Amino acid sequence: MNILDESYIRNIKLELLTNSDLTESFETKIDISRRFNNKIRLFYPNKKLINVITDVGGVLTGSRAIKCHLLNGRPLLDRKCNDWDFVVTQDMAFDICSRMNINVIPNIGNTISVEKQRYWVHPTYSDSYRVGIVDVHMIVRENLPSFIESKKIRISEFGYALSNKISLLEYLKKSSNIDEYNKHLDDLTQIIINFNSIKNSKNNFGN
Secondary structure, eight states: OOOOOOHHHHHIIIIIIOOOOGGGGEEEOOOGGGGGSOOOOSSOOTTHHHHHHHHHOOOOHHHHHHEEEEEEEESSSOOOOEEEEEEHHHHHHHHHHHTOOOOOOOOOOEEEEEETTTEESSTOOOOOOOOOOOSSSEESSSSSSOOEEEEEEEEHHHHHHHHHHHHHHHTTTTOOOOHHHHHHHHHHHHHHHHHHHHHHHHHHHOO
């Protein structure tokens, strides 16, 4: 198992998570088109479910949300994502389950994972990764996280998505799911490299 230098985790927490207003240091922007893997997207797994979650006000989080955040016009993460992670309230989840014929009681704190017509329920977001790759995670919470809305698309704030990814990496480090651990480790490594590159460019060239 590869291990990321803990000092980089501490630095990224300090510089990105404790900075309450990144706009003071960087030009920030949301590009909602980056939530998709391809420019041509007439068909993709669970398109209807994703549209329904978006329609009721679900907040996109996870790697797809991080991909949408740009600092000084540059992304911190750029890779193909297999899953869609949404935070929804219990009321939203009941509406989604009714409209999509998902026969699950969406209790607060649970995660409903849907792969086409199959679904699983998990007690926590981290546990949902034990079933392997799925298309959509609906993370049921009492309240929605802070988000940025563009064209009726809600993207979780960068700090929320990044903090969850760091917590998930720490959880997976203790599990036997090496593939998932390495995926999130690669994500954090790319985020750290890109963030330092953006920061150094700003310091060196005033961008």
